Amino acid sequence: MEDKLIRLTVNGRDEAVIIQPLATLQDVLRDTLELTAVKSGCGQGGCGSCSVLVDGELRLSCLTLAERAEGAEVTTLEGLNATNAIVPLQQAFVENYAAQCGYCTAGMVMAAKALLDRNPAPSRDEIVEGLSGNLCRCTGFAPIVRAVQQAAQALSDTGEEAS
Amino acid sequence: MPELLRPGSIDEAADLIARHGAAAAVLAGGTSLMRETYPSDGGYLIGVDRLGLDKVVSRDDGWSIGAAVPLSVLREAVPIPALQAATREIGGPAVQNMATVGGNLFARAPFGDLAPALLALGARLVFATADGETTQSIEDFYAGWTDGAPPRTGLLTRIELDALAGAAAYMKCARRRYSTPSVVTVAACVQKDGGTVSDARIALSGAHAHPLRCPAAEQAVIGSSLDDAAITAAAQAAEAAVAPQTDAVATDWYRRRMTGVFVGRVLAVLA
C-alpha cells in the first residue's frame, strides 16, 4: 500500500494532495489543507460535526475515503465565506445564539445549507429532519432550528441563495 | 489496516471476493464499514464505486435497483411509500446520501431498516459470483445468515423489485423520531380478495439476529378480514417467532413486546 496523489476541488480551489492509504476526506481537509472548521467529534458517523458538501450533497467526511473524493467538488464551512462577508445563514446562527461551544456549528451550518439548497422554504419538521444527523450538546437545538427558520425567511425575502 | 481494492468491473470484483473469501469486505457507502476499518488489521476492502451499480432502472413492472444506489436516490426513484418511509429511517440526511441499498441489507442488528420493506415487497437479490450471476429471494438470503452474519454469496449487484401488489405499510419503533437505531422495525404487504386477506408478507428487523419474514404471523391473517382477533393473533405469533438481542437501546424483553405492538399497528393501518 502506497501513498497516492489525488486531485479535488475544495472551496473552489484545485488541490492536489498526497494521501496515505485509507485516509479519510476529513484527514485531507483538516490535516493536509488545514480547513479546521471541519471537526471530528466521533469518527463514527454519529455526530455530524465533520459534515461537508461533496458535489453539492451533504456527506460525513469522517466516513468518506479520500480516494473516493477524487475529482469531487468539496465545500467546507470556510467555503461559504469566499468574499469574507458573513452569509445570511451564518448571521442567523449568530442572531439566534445557535451555538455555545461552537464545536457542532460547522457541521450544523453545512447540514442547514444542504437543506435550504434543496428546500428553500422548509417547515419546522423538515428542518428538524434535515438536521437530524447533527448533534449539539449545549443549546437544546431550539435556537438552531430557529436560526434555520430565520435564514429561510431571510432568503425568501431577498431571493438570495443560502450562501 | 486492510488494503483498499477498487475493481473496475463486476467480474473483477466477483473474482476478488471469491479469491479473498473471509478476508474481504465489500465497501459500499462506508457508513458502517468505515468505522471498523482502522481497528482491523489486514484483509481487503473491495470498493464497489466503479462498477456502475448506482442506477435505478425502471421496468414496466417494477424496478431494477443497483446495489450501490444511495438511500436518498432510492427514495426519489421508487415511489412506494412504505419503501420511501424506510429510507428516511436510516441515519440523518448525510448518511442517507452515502449509505447504499445493498450495504444496508448487510447491516448487523439492530441496524438494517430497509430489509423489512424489501422483504414485505418481495424483492429478489442478484449476486455476481466467480461462476456467474445468481438470483435469490430476499427471504432466502436472510435465511442463510448465521450468528447474525451474512453468507458469502458473492457480490450483490442489484435488487429486483416488482410493482406493488396490494397495500404495504412500514413502521419503525425507535426511541427517537429520527436518526436512531431500531427497537424493532415492521413492514407488511397485504393483498385482499374482497374483504379477505389472500396473501400477506410480514417482515421484521431489529427483533432478531437478522431481518426475517414471519410466516406464523402471515398465516394468522391470511383468510381473515384483518379483524382485531386476526391482528392480535398475528402480533402474538410474531412475538413468539423472534429471538431479540439486548443492547444499549433496548432489552430482548422490550424488543419482543414491541414486536407484537408494532406488528399489530402496521396491520391495523392495512385493515
Next chain:
Amino acid sequence: MSMKELGVVGRNVGQRDLESHARGQTTYYEDVHYPRMLHLKMHRSAEPHANIVRVDTSAAEASPGVVCVLTHEDLPGKKVWNGLAAVGVGPEDEPILAFDKVRWRGEPIVAVIGESAEAARAGAAKVEVEYDPLPGVFDVEEAMSGEAPALTAHWPNNHYIYPDDHAAAQIRFGDVEQGFAEADHIVEDKYQTSPIEQAPMETNGCIAKPGGDGRITVHTNTQAVHFARDNTAAILGLAPGKLRFLGGTVGGGFGGKVDVAVEPISVLAAMRTGRPVKFKYTREEEMQVSSTRSAWRLFIKDGVMNDGRIVARKITSYQDSGAYLRFSSYGSMKHAGHMPGPYTIPNVWVDARVVFTNRPPSSAMRGFGVMAASFAIELQMDKVAKTIGMDPWQLRLLNAYRNGDMRAHRKVNEDAAMVETIQAAARLAGHDLPADYQAMTSWDRKAS
C-alpha cells in the same frame, strides 16, 4: 444595587465568539498544526478486576511507525495520584498506568506513541497483557456488604473514609428519631440515578509541544488550566514552570474535562521523543473510559405532620465512585451539604457515602452531587404530598426555606427566593394558590 444604576451589566450584548463559531474560525486545541507530530494511543484493561501477570510490549515496539512505548516503569515521578492531593484529599489511589492490578475495564496500562494515529492504534493493539481475573463488584450496597472483595488496601470495606474515621459525609441537625416519633406520617422511598456521560462534542485531548528551551507547551481542552498544569507537573516530578498550558476555548465540558486524563502522559511522551505528541480520546474512550457522572442511590425517610410540615428527614446516599476516588469525596460532601434541599426541616440526618466498585471511575458533571439530591428530594416531595393529601405546591411553599432560617449545615440562610420562584411558577402553570400561600415570602420569618 438596583438595575437602574447598571449600564452594560444586564444588557444583551450578544456573545463574543458566535460569529467566529458560525464562520468556523474558532481555534480549539487540536486546530494547531505542528510538523512531525506524533500520536498517542492507550492500551487499556480488558478486565474489570484482575491481577496483571505479565505485560509484553515487544510486538508493539516492533509495530511499524511506533516510536515509543511507555509503561509505569517509565514514569519519572508519581505512580499513583489523586487530583485533590494538593489540598489534602487522599490517599493517592489511582495509578497513572496500571502496574500490579487493574480495577476497571478500560484502565490505562501502556501508552504507545506512533508516527500516525493509526500506527499508534495498531501498536497499542499489539500490547499483550496476561491477567489473573478476580471477582468484581459492581453494586454499591454489595460492595459495602462485607462479602465483597476489597478493591484496595486503602478502604477495607470499599468506602471512602472521611476525617475522624467517618464512613460518610455527615449532617447531624436536631434529632431525627425524635422527629419521626412525633410525626403523623412516615414517608420512605429509594431513588436511583444512572451513570451519565458528559458527552461534550469535543472529546478530551491535548497536544504537548516541546520548545527548544526545555519547556513544553500543552494545548489542552481542560476546564482548569492551572489545575491541569500543576497536577501534570506533580505527577511527572517537574517544576511547574517547565510547563505552559494553553486553552480556554473548549468544545463543551459539562464537568467531563477536569480529570487531567491526557496531559501527563502526553508531556512525558513529548519529553521522551522531543516531538509534539497528540493524545485525543476516541468517542469510544469518551463514552466508556472518561469519568461519568456518578450514579447515586438514595434512601429518604421523612416524618410529616398532618398539616404538611416536614419535621424530620433522614437520608442515606451511596455515590458510586467506580474504581478510584477522583473527586467523589468532594461530590458527596457537596451532596450532604445540599440536604435537605430548599426546605427548612428541624431534624436532619444525612450519611453520604462514597463507594468503590469495579466500574469506570466517576467524577463531576453539571450539578455534581446536587442533581441526584434534587431528583430524589423532588420525587419525595410529591410522595409526601400524596400521602397526606396535600397540594404539592402548597407543601413546597409551606416547607420552603426562608431568609434567616438555620440550615441543616448550621449556616443562617441568606439570598433565599425559593418562595417567590415557586409562586411565579404556579402563576405560569395557572395553578391557583390560596391567599395565605400567595402572601408567603422568603422574608416572612426573618427577624428584622
Next chain:
Amino acid sequence: MAKVRGTGFAAVNYPTGMHLGGDPTQSLIHMTPAGDFVVTMASVDLGQGLRTVLAQIAAETLGVPYESIVVETADTDTGPHCTGTFASRTTHRAGNAVVMAAQEARKAMLEVAGELLEASPEDLETDGDGNIHIKGVAERSVSVGEVAGAAHFGYGKTIAGRGAYLKPPSPMDPETGECDPDSTQAHACTIVEVEVDTETGMVEVLDMKSVYEVGQQVNPDLVKGQIVGGSWMGIGHALYETTAPGYPAIDPAPVDFQNYLQPGASEMPEVTCEVLEYPAESGPYGGKGVGEMVTNGPIPAIVNAINNALDVRITQIPVTPEVILRALDEKRAQAGG
C-alpha cells in the same frame, strides 16, 4: 393504543461556587495606549460565554465601553490563577475578581484623568461611552483614549488593576456537617407536561415552563441559552441517557452516539422561561450563576409528570419505555391480584 397525559413540577435550589469555598480566581487588567483594556485571566470558556460576561462586568466597573474590553484567557504563562470552570463559579468568582481588578484600574485611570482635568479623582465620573468628566460639569471632559495616551507617553504610568476573589475555605465538621458551603443560592421551578403511550412506554415531553431566580443577570440572553440547553439535557437525563443501561452491570456499554441515546431536536418541546432577579449580597452586581442548575428542575419534574400521568411510582432515571411498561404491568398485576 392509549396515550395519557400528566403534569409535574419540581423546585430546586443551587449553590454558587465550589463546596466549602477555598476556590480562588484572580484577574489582571491593563489599559493599552489606545485606551482599550485587556482583562487577563486563566478561566476557561466552555461555550457558556465567559468572555462576554467578564467583558460586561469589566466595562461596567471601569465605566468604559463594552467594545473596548478584550478578554485574554487561559494561558498559564500570562493568566493569573483560576481554580477552573465548574461549580457554577465563573460569574461569581471570576466576575468578582474582575470587579476588583477593574476598580483598581479605574482608580489609576481617574488619577491620570484628574491630572489632565486639574481635578480631584473623587470628583470625576465616567459616562460609559469613553469619556471622563467632572461630576455635574459635562464639558470639562477628557476621553479615555486621551487619558491612555497621557498615561503612557506623558506621565509614564501604568493604568492597571489586580483582583483576587477567594471565599475562604470552610471545612465541614466531620460529626455534624457544620460548614459554610456556598456563597449564595439560586432557585428554579420547572413545570412539565408529558404524554405517555401506555403500549410502548414512550414519553413525549409536550411542554416545559420554568421560573429561574439567578440574582442579577449579567446577560439575559446567555442565561436563557443555559436554561433552554439545560432543559434539553434534563430531558436526556430523565428519559434517555446512561453509559450503563444494565446498571449496575457494565454491559451493554454504549460506545457511540447511536447507542448512547440523547434527545434530538424532534424530542425538544417548546421551552418557556421567566427569570426573577433577587441580587445576591456577595455576587458581582448581585449575580449568582446559572450554569449547572438547569438540568436539576426538569429531571424530577418530568418523572413527577410521568408518575402523575400513570398513577405509578417510578423512582429511577432514565425512565426508559421498559421501566414504564414494567411499572404498568406491576400496577395491573396488583389491581388484578
